[in-house]
């Protein structure tokens with residue numbers, strides 16, 4: 001078995017998003033949680049491996065270190081091309097981590113040029129003249145300007161990536177992309193000769209991503225959101241297929257854990273609450289005061305789980321989150337909530353939950369680690385970028401789990417997700 005594509009994703013929801021697009025484009029994909037120990041053999045039945053990291057918001061040196069370890073392992077199992085996956089909203093801290101990780105991977109691979117595009121048109125992320133749009137508005141006018149850990153206030157990705165990189169960053173604009181893969185290749189050669197190390201690439205449609213996919217066939221490293229995954233598998237002759245999306249029959253109780261504070265998740269939580277279904281709100285200030293909020297959430301869930309999905313959420317509007325951060329500190333509040341929700345998720349599984357929806361990338365990282373999951377099998381798509389997955393719990397049971405990126409999914413996502421799992425034999 002040859003591993004064609006080795007992928008390094010900077011968060012857990014992003015990893016399933018990428019794996020989902022690769023599966024839909026015909027590859028067999030294995031998603032691993034964290035970096036396997038050196039010497040661990042590669043999976044036998046996979047064309048692509050996605051390593052899920054939690055490196056988006058860590059200090060840049062830590063993100064670089066873990067990404068290089070992931071690269072070493074992927075190369076040790078023979079990956080032919082490396083894909084560094086970041087967020088479709090280019091989520092960055094002040095120090096990176098997209099630029100530093102990209103440059104470290106380039107150095108390790110001995111390559112002098114790569115591309116960068118977070119475009120994911122199926123989810124409304126488009127890049128034009130180097131500017132990122134989220135739906136109809138610029139990134140800096142979207143809900144991302146209020147993000148608790150990675151607020152994005154500059155839509156010009158060339159300048160964002162320049163501020164994080166030692167190498168010059170250029171642009172391959174839509175005129176080149178619209179002219180086809182050969183024109184993009186010419187532009188890459190031009191930029192390379194002029195001493196650029198990377199280029200933001202415009203893409204406003206899936207066709208643009210297919211063009212870009214063909215053009216970057218020979219690059220050792222590509223960097224992107226999940227959108228570019230639409231265009232890469234064809235380079236090895238893969239064709240879109242649904243064959244890889246089968247999962248075991250779902251069983252057990254259903255629950256949702258939401259630590260995302262994104263605009264879309266706020267709408268989804270409101271929608272869930274409007275159905276009158278049981279929901280428990282996690283208050284960071286009470287956790288900070290030493291109250292056993294996780295214990296209360298689990299006692300609440302234990303009373304209601306038999307009647308259908310229960311929601312445990314810390315999701316709040318930007319103003320409320322800001323005020324909590326003002327009192328506890330942003331990183332401290334985030335960590336407290338993540339650890340509490342991770343404990344809740346573990347307790348829910350102990351109560352018999354075997355179908356779990358988790359909202360938020362950082363939250364998903366904390367939950368998946370707390371549950372001791374080591375790998376995910378990718379199943380049917382619920383909404384663009386969000387598949388159901390199956391994982392083996394340490395005791396051997398199967399857990400169906402979906403990791404929803406903050407801004408993905410329709411308003412009824414939480415209820416739709418369980419319906420979709422039940423009907424998973426049908427086309428997505």
Ligand SMILES: Nc1ncnc2c1ncn2[C@@H]1O[C@H](COP(=O)(O)OP(=O)(O)OP(=O)(O)O)[C@@H](O)[C@H]1O
Nearest residue numbers: 259260261262314334337338360361362363405406
């Ligand atoms: N009520 C709250 N007050 C302060 N911080 C919170 C609150 N609820 C959640 N958080 C923290 O905010 C962060 C949200 O990040 P997370 O990645 O989980 O969601 P997201 O950013 O909406 O999703 P994604 O990264 O997938 O777009 C987490 O660190 C979480 O613990």
Ligand SMILES: O=C(O)[C@@H](O)C(=O)CO
Nearest residue numbers: 014017087088225361405
């Ligand atoms: O690309 C995206 O938007 C998502 O996969 C993600 O990374 C959100 O955390």
